[in-house]
Each structure stands twice: as C-alpha cells, then as structure tokens.
Amino acid sequence: MAAFRTLRAISAEDAYANLALAEHTDRLDARDAAFATTLVAGTCRALGLYDAIIASAGGRPLSSLQPAVVDLLRLGAHQLLDLRVPAHAAVAATVNLARGAVGQRVTGVVNAILRKVAALDADGWAGRLRDERPDAEALLTRHPQWIIDAFAEVLPAAELPALLEADNAPPTPHLVVRPGLAEVSELGGTPLRWSPFGAVADGNPAELDAVREGRAGVQDEGSQLVAWALTRPDAPVGPWLDLCAGPGGKAALLAGIAAQVGTRLLASELQPHRAALVARALDAYPEPKPVVIAADGTRAAWPAKRFARVMLDAPCSGLGALRRRPEARWRRRPADVDDLVPLQHALLASAIAAARPGGLIAYVTCSPHRRETVEVVEAASGVRILDAASALPEVPDAARGPYLQLWPHRHGTDAMFLALLRKTGPTH
Known part of the structure; x- marks a missing residue:
C-alpha cells in the first residue's frame, strides 16, 4: 500500500519519488520500507517499458484504464518481470491491493491483465515488443529515445550501453562534512575516491551524530x-x-x-x-x-x-x-x-x-x-x-x-x- 500510494503521488501529483517515499514509508520497519523503496524505484525506472507491456497484454490503450489501475498494473509488472517474486504471489498481492486501494470492481481487470503479463518472462516480452513497436530497443534500456540520443551526442558510442546500465543501478548514498564543523572520520565507512570531504557508509545517515547536528549531510x-x-x-x-x-x-x-x-x-x-x-x-x-x-x-x-x-x-x-x-x-x-x-x-x-x-x-x-x-x-x-x-x-x-x-x-x-x-x- 505504501508503494502504491507513493506511485499515485508521483503519477497524479508530479511528486518527487524520494519525498513521497519518505512520507508513505515513515511508519514501516526498515525491511518493509526497503522493499517499498525497491518497488517504487524499479517501477519508476522502467515505467515506459511496463506501460508498453501492459498495453500489449491487455490489448487496449492505457488511457482506457483508470489511472489508479494503471499504477497497480505497473507495480505488478515490476514484481513479475524484474523481482524474484513468484508469479502467483505477485498477481495475488496486486489483486488484493487493488481490492483494498481502489475497490472490488477493478480486481477482475487487474487479475486478467497481470496473468497475461505473467505468461511471458522478461526475455519473452523483449521479443514480443521488438515485433510490435519501433521504439522497443529504447524501452528495453529503460530510457526514452530522446534521452538516449542526447547522451549519444556527447559520449563515445562504445560507452553508451555502460552509461544506460549505470543509470539503472540504484546509487550508493554519499555523505559530506561541513568543512570546519566535522571530520570525515566521523562519517564512518570508506572515504570517497576524490572528494576530501565525504565518505560512503552503510546504514541510515540520520543516525550519525554529525548528520543529526547539521555538521554533515548527504551529497553525491x-x-x-x-x-x-x-x-x-x-x-x-x-x-x-x-x-x-x-x-x-x-x-x-x-x-x-x-x-x-x-x-x-x-x-x-x-x-x-x-x-x-x-x-x-x-x-x-x-x-x-x-x-x-x-x-x-x-x-x-x-x-x-x-x-x-x-x-x-x-x-x-x-x-x-x-x-x-x-x-x-x-x-x-x-x-x-x-x-x-x-x-x-x-x-x-x-x-x-x-x-x-x-x-x-x-x-x-x-x-x-x-x-x-x-x-x-x-x-x-x-x-x-x-x-x-x-x-x-x-x-x-x-x-x-x-x-x-x-x-x-x-x-x-x-x-x-x-x-x-x-x-x-x-x-x-
């Protein structure tokens, strides 16, 4: 439910994913919050790809579906195609979520479309989209074509696949000290490669004294x-x-x-x-x-x-x-x-x-x-x-x-x- 509410805020209100996630996961334990974050970030990253798959599986344009139903289907597609969630569990969980979040009347269409999504794995859908859509190759990189073109204009062609792949990997948070107020050693973890002001550290940055006191922060x-x-x-x-x-x-x-x-x-x-x-x-x-x-x-x-x-x-x-x-x-x-x-x-x-x-x-x-x-x-x-x-x-x-x-x-x-x-x- 937290992931769904976050995705609705992103889709309907142009909310930022990180801010909406913080709002909707603040009462979850660490494990559940991490799973909700994985669901939302992965779904957002591959949104264009999942929309194409949902439209193909449903045999209808997304505009014919209630916006909340589209977001439910996106979350379900991500679990089916990109996470290690068994198909029956992903479909059942999404149908139950649809019942609780939207209403019983939408459970039938959610169940029917997700079962068609589950009929193929990620590779199977890649082949089907290549047959159906001229923009399939861009969608499979999880990037719109215009962004790929912008990158290709300024980056050697041989590096483009590596950049697109890196864009799809969640980043490790970097910490930074306020010079004169804290030392990098207070951040724990490993100093950054080049910046003398920061470090990479596991765990929640807010638990560090220097961050809580405003003497350090999070910065790439x-x-x-x-x-x-x-x-x-x-x-x-x-x-x-x-x-x-x-x-x-x-x-x-x-x-x-x-x-x-x-x-x-x-x-x-x-x-x-x-x-x-x-x-x-x-x-x-x-x-x-x-x-x-x-x-x-x-x-x-x-x-x-x-x-x-x-x-x-x-x-x-x-x-x-x-x-x-x-x-x-x-x-x-x-x-x-x-x-x-x-x-x-x-x-x-x-x-x-x-x-x-x-x-x-x-x-x-x-x-x-x-x-x-x-x-x-x-x-x-x-x-x-x-x-x-x-x-x-x-x-x-x-x-x-x-x-x-x-x-x-x-x-x-x-x-x-x-x-x-x-x-x-x-x-x-």
Missing part, C-alpha cells in the same frame, strides 16, 4: 567535486556567491571553505521554501553565519562586480541524475529543455555580472545535454573559458574539451557538467 560526490573545483584556481579576495543555492548542499560545502580562507558566502535562492532549506543546511555554522536570501537570480539583489567566486548550479533537465531520480526520465520531455535554456543563458549572464574582474564563475548542470552545457557557455561574453578538468587533476577521464564532465559509469557519480570561467576586464 559529483556535486562535492564541482563545488570544490570552484575554490581551487586563484581568484581575487572577496565574498563568494551561490546564485541558485537550493536545496543547499553546494552552499554548505562552499560556506565552510570560504570561512577557512577568511571570507563569507551569500546564498541566493528564488523560491522561499527552498531558501529555507538552504538556511537549514547552513544553520550549524557559527556566527557570523553565511547570508541566505530569497531572490531572483536573473535580477541581481547585489551590486555588480561584487564577488570573487560565483557558483551557478543552473536549473536543468536533471538528465545526469537519473539514478537518483528514477521518475524523471519519463516525466521530462524535449520541450523542457527548450524552456530551460533561455533561463540558463540569463542566469549565466547574471553570474558574470556579479563577478569581480578576474573572478571565477562555475557554471554547473546535472545534465550532459549539449544545449544546456556547451552551447550556453559558448554564447556567454565577458569571460575566458578555463580548463576545468585541470582544477580536479585527481579525477581521471573527466575532460570534455575545456570542460569537466563526470559520468555514472566512469566515476560512480551523477553526470555533472562544469565550466570554469574567469571574468575579463580591467581589475582596477
């Missing part, structure tokens, strides 16, 4: 690395700016490093509720605390040429975080990129205007899509593009021309893109 190593990269090349003396700081992970890391070198961070976030998350992430720092404001990054709430280092983690399609956000691959559309690109251009122009001459700007996206990355940076003016990969010489195979590009299959991180730019113009 890729996000740690691109924030660290901004701090490594030379830059003028002066305050730092995080232009789109929500939900606060990069700001929390930057604030600690800034304090260690004797300066302060201003963290800005458009949405007040996300600005509140940033403030919470920074709350453990002593006075004078980093400053957090709710402001539109395209309309500067600060003087021009004020900041020595500027972080712009631009709003993007999130195609680089499909491991952690399994629902995003079927929710996003090419039109979303069309809508985001003008905003990315405007925010980068604002970040450049905020930087001092000689100052550094980090343009970051959690997407490798060419239109959101290289094309945005190459259209900017008033800056010189630096060799971003050289700012992180510890990390192998990360150069994408003058930019840095991390990949799940190469680095075990989100596919973070980083451009490092130096503001040109007179310094006096």
Whole structure:
C-alpha cells in the first residue's frame, strides 16, 4: 500500500519519488520500507517499458484504464518481470491491493491483465515488443529515445550501453562534512575516491551524530567535486556567491571553505521554501553565519562586480541524475529543455555580472545535454573559458574539451557538467 500510494503521488501529483517515499514509508520497519523503496524505484525506472507491456497484454490503450489501475498494473509488472517474486504471489498481492486501494470492481481487470503479463518472462516480452513497436530497443534500456540520443551526442558510442546500465543501478548514498564543523572520520565507512570531504557508509545517515547536528549531510560526490573545483584556481579576495543555492548542499560545502580562507558566502535562492532549506543546511555554522536570501537570480539583489567566486548550479533537465531520480526520465520531455535554456543563458549572464574582474564563475548542470552545457557557455561574453578538468587533476577521464564532465559509469557519480570561467576586464 505504501508503494502504491507513493506511485499515485508521483503519477497524479508530479511528486518527487524520494519525498513521497519518505512520507508513505515513515511508519514501516526498515525491511518493509526497503522493499517499498525497491518497488517504487524499479517501477519508476522502467515505467515506459511496463506501460508498453501492459498495453500489449491487455490489448487496449492505457488511457482506457483508470489511472489508479494503471499504477497497480505497473507495480505488478515490476514484481513479475524484474523481482524474484513468484508469479502467483505477485498477481495475488496486486489483486488484493487493488481490492483494498481502489475497490472490488477493478480486481477482475487487474487479475486478467497481470496473468497475461505473467505468461511471458522478461526475455519473452523483449521479443514480443521488438515485433510490435519501433521504439522497443529504447524501452528495453529503460530510457526514452530522446534521452538516449542526447547522451549519444556527447559520449563515445562504445560507452553508451555502460552509461544506460549505470543509470539503472540504484546509487550508493554519499555523505559530506561541513568543512570546519566535522571530520570525515566521523562519517564512518570508506572515504570517497576524490572528494576530501565525504565518505560512503552503510546504514541510515540520520543516525550519525554529525548528520543529526547539521555538521554533515548527504551529497553525491559529483556535486562535492564541482563545488570544490570552484575554490581551487586563484581568484581575487572577496565574498563568494551561490546564485541558485537550493536545496543547499553546494552552499554548505562552499560556506565552510570560504570561512577557512577568511571570507563569507551569500546564498541566493528564488523560491522561499527552498531558501529555507538552504538556511537549514547552513544553520550549524557559527556566527557570523553565511547570508541566505530569497531572490531572483536573473535580477541581481547585489551590486555588480561584487564577488570573487560565483557558483551557478543552473536549473536543468536533471538528465545526469537519473539514478537518483528514477521518475524523471519519463516525466521530462524535449520541450523542457527548450524552456530551460533561455533561463540558463540569463542566469549565466547574471553570474558574470556579479563577478569581480578576474573572478571565477562555475557554471554547473546535472545534465550532459549539449544545449544546456556547451552551447550556453559558448554564447556567454565577458569571460575566458578555463580548463576545468585541470582544477580536479585527481579525477581521471573527466575532460570534455575545456570542460569537466563526470559520468555514472566512469566515476560512480551523477553526470555533472562544469565550466570554469574567469571574468575579463580591467581589475582596477
């Protein structure tokens, strides 16, 4: 029931899987919560594939079925085709769930369609879909074709299967300290490969003292690395700016490093509720605390040429975080990129205007899509593009021309893109 309610929130309300899961599994024991998480994440990851199978098995379009019934069938298909759940148990459990969650009247159609799904195994369905659908090969990778095409444009063809496979593997959570407030040794586990601020540890992060006290948090190593990269090349003396700081992970890391070198961070976030998350992430720092404001990054709430280092983690399609956000691959559309690109251009122009001459700007996206990355940076003016990969010489195979590009299959991180730019113009 927890998995079903989570999936309904994702399907009907555009909820984020991780937030909806936390809400609906908070009263379950650890084992049941883990199984509900497996059900939801796996179903979301293969949603397009399961929809094609359900439509084929039922001999009818999904639009002819009640939305709640579609979600029930998706959960059942995942148990039948991707988990080690016996067919009779998966069908019976889903029919019982249908009875309790929707009503007796839908149990017949759920039972009939799932029995037809169970008539073939995963390989059998792969063969049938190849005969029925021109998009079968994309569906079998659990990715829409347009996302595969976007990856193929910027990645060597030989690596594409490995990337798609890595996208389908649940990531191991990475922990990060707030510099100056905690030591990596407090996190337990194994230090991360390249970031000096984090570790991989088993168990629930919330049980660690450093996490409970706000002296550490959860953050993918890729996000740690691109924030660290901004701090490594030379830059003028002066305050730092995080232009789109929500939900606060990069700001929390930057604030600690800034304090260690004797300066302060201003963290800005458009949405007040996300600005509140940033403030919470920074709350453990002593006075004078980093400053957090709710402001539109395209309309500067600060003087021009004020900041020595500027972080712009631009709003993007999130195609680089499909491991952690399994629902995003079927929710996003090419039109979303069309809508985001003008905003990315405007925010980068604002970040450049905020930087001092000689100052550094980090343009970051959690997407490798060419239109959101290289094309945005190459259209900017008033800056010189630096060799971003050289700012992180510890990390192998990360150069994408003058930019840095991390990949799940190469680095075990989100596919973070980083451009490092130096503001040109007179310094006096």
